[in-house]
Amino acid sequence: MSIQVKFFASLRDELGRDSAEIEDAGDMKVVDIWQQVAGNQPFSGNILAAVNMEYAQADSPVRDGDEVAFFPPVTGG
């Protein structure tokens, strides 16, 4: 298994891809996933995260098989 990563909206445009797959290295947090997919770009307040379709924080744990998503502030309604 592995960790599926998804990107939405302007963040997808900036990163130039809509998804990524990364190996579970054990004891990972959301911010670790972000650093693997976004390199030097800091995990700022303008980036929201979800783990398995629930909102998560930078230090939320991520386990093998999880789906992690990153996206900008929401603008629906």
Added chain:
Amino acid sequence: MSIQVKFFASLRDELGRDSAEIEDAGDMKVVDIWQQVAGNQPFSGNILAAVNMEYAQADSPVRDGDEVAFFPPVTGG
């Protein structure tokens, strides 16, 4: 001319009529009109009044030709 008085809803039922006409005696207030049409019944907070279709108070002036209305608390909507 004279003063036209109207009664609505439960107040009309209690007074047993929907309207009255009274002579202008000069320098009259809403409470004076009430006393002429309702006799001993006090002009309480459960009775609302309007002069020429605008809400009025017990001491609001009433002039010859005015239409005065008395009614219970409103229950629309």
Added chain:
Amino acid sequence: MIEIIDSPFDPHARLADYQRSLQSVGGYGAEASFTGYMRDHNDGERVTGMHLEYYPGMTERHLQSIADEAARRWELLEVLILHRVGDIAVGEAIVLVAAWSAHRADAFEACRFMMEDLKSRAPFWKKEQLDPGERWVQGNTPGYK
């Protein structure tokens, strides 16, 4: 626009008709509406029907003053107030209030203000048919908790 209606009306059809007639298509982003229906119960008793009385002349004037006041206090493009009078059956619409605005805060707040003023000040009186008997409704409950 305000209107007193003496026969059953379809609140959603009226809302749709009025919204279609607005000249500002694309200008409004927000429509807030409230419809009041006749319930089959009130104050713990079963109610089978209702007669709604009003004060012709004053009632229209008061509804117009509510609409004008809302337009003064919020940035609105349109408002609509419809109110039934006469004999009303369970489930039928009694009142429809709606406000259109560029932004949702104005539409929501204006719609609620209009309903609260209507409930507390507009000259309407409900007489409920019970089984058996009938009674005048004594007063409206406050809408803000």
Added chain:
Amino acid sequence: MIEIIDSPFDPHARLADYQRSLQSVGGYGAEASFTGYMRDHNDGERVTGMHLEYYPGMTERHLQSIADEAARRWELLEVLILHRVGDIAVGEAIVLVAAWSAHRADAFEACRFMMEDLKSRAPFWKKEQLDPGERWVQGNTPGYK
């Protein structure tokens, strides 16, 4: 009931259909609803169209959690949340939120709560078409002043 919709919908017809389907006719006295439409302007610029993106799976789950939370906090008989996705033209409905209750305070407050939570938390993103160009909308304005 919540639903994601990928083609134009008539908010008043949907409201009417859903209201007709309620089993509690006579039980509800209050229906509060809000419809958001696509405006032809935003942040001082003319907007000619919009693409609305969502997160399939999470978006439906979040809308359902909003409906559940409203039902916990207020005495509601029914709630309805519909939201458009995909390409949207000026004047088309984007979102419809409605709440039915015995009393108006619950209906009004639940309706507004659902809209505010939806605007601030539900995973949707708007990309506006300008003339020329396009831009992602940066954020929603607060709905309480």
